[in-house]
Amino acid sequence: MKHIQVTTSGKADRTNKKGHAGKSLLFTALLISCTSANATEAVDSSFYGSLRLGADYVDSGTSDDAANGRDYLSRVGVNAEVKLADGLTGLGKVEYGLRGDDGVNFNQNEKAGMRQIYVGLKGDFGTVTYGSQTIIWHQYVRSAYFSDALDSLRQGAIRDDDMLQWQKSFNHWKFGAAIQTEQQDGDSIDQYQLAGQYHNEGLKLQVALAADQQGENTGNLYGLRAWYDISKAFTVSAFYHLAEKDFDIYKGNSSGNVRLVSAKDSGKVGGVTACADEERSTAGLYGKWRQDNNQIHARYAVNTCEVKGDVSSMKVEYIRYFSKKFRLWASFEQLDNDTTRLPSTGENMSEMQLGVRFDF
16 A cells, blocks of 8 residues: 655744745645545555575586576566546556576576566456556466476467457456557557456366467467366366467477576577477376375476477476465476477486575
C-alpha cells in the first residue's frame, strides 16, 4: 500500500517574514487538499523477488568441463494495482533479471536486465495487458517443469515485447488471445496467438497457437498439453509442440543445458542445436510425486527435426521444501543426439545441478 505523509513544524520560524509564513501555510493547505483528493485512488503495490542460485557440472567432452556457479533466472519486481471507476482495476508490473550479460552467471557490478514491463486493465471482460510480458503460448503449453526454469527441448519462447494480450476465465474454462506489433517493418501485426484451457477437478487440458505474420514466412506453431492428478501425491503430464517449416519467429529450440566455454571464440554452447527452416516437433511425458516436503519428478522428451534428426532428453529432479518460500533442488539431465544434431562440442551432453531458491 502506498502511503503519503505530510509533516509540518510544531513552531513557526519567528525570523521569517509574514509573507513567507503565509506562503508556507498556503503550500501546506494545497498539499493536504491534493492528498485528500487522491485518497480514494490508493495504489496497492508489492515488491517481490526470487533468488535462484547454485552450480552445475556439464559433461560435454571438452577439456574445460568443470563445475560452474550459476544463476537460474533470479529476478526482482514490483506489482501494482489501483481501483478505477465502473468496477475496473488498473494493473502494472516491472520485473528485472539479475544475472549478467552472458545469460548464465550472476556477476558483480553488472546491470540488471529487463524481463517484464506492462500496464493493463481488469474487469468483467477479463484482463487486458500491453508491454513486454510472459506470452500466452508459454503460460498455456510451454511453462517449465523444473527448477532451472529452462527445461530442454520446449519450443516457442517465454516472454516477448509489444504484446497486447487478453485473458478471461469462467467456470472450468480459460481463454487467451494476443497480437504483437513489434517492429516498424511493413507488417503491422508480427504475430497473433490464441490459447484455451479446460480444468475440472484433476484434469487440465491446454491448447495454444502462435501464428507468424512477419515477412514472407507465415507458418504456425501448435501446442497441446494435458495434466492429470492420479492422487494427491501423483501427477502426470504430456505435451506436444509442432512448428511448421515456415514458422521462423522463434527459431530452433529451448535448451536447459546452457554453459560457457572458456575459449573466448566459442561463446555459449547449448546442448540442443537449432533446425530452423524445417518442420520440427517435440513430444514429452512428465510425472511428479510429492509427499510432505519432498518431491521427485522426471520428464522424457524427444525433439524431431524433419531433416537433421533427433535429440532426446531425460531429466530427474529432487526438491526439498524447507518452507513454501525456501527450497533446495538437485537434478540430472542426459541429452542424446543423432550424429546430425550434435552440438558444437561434438558430443552428447549431461548436466548435474545443485541449487537453492528463495522467494520473497
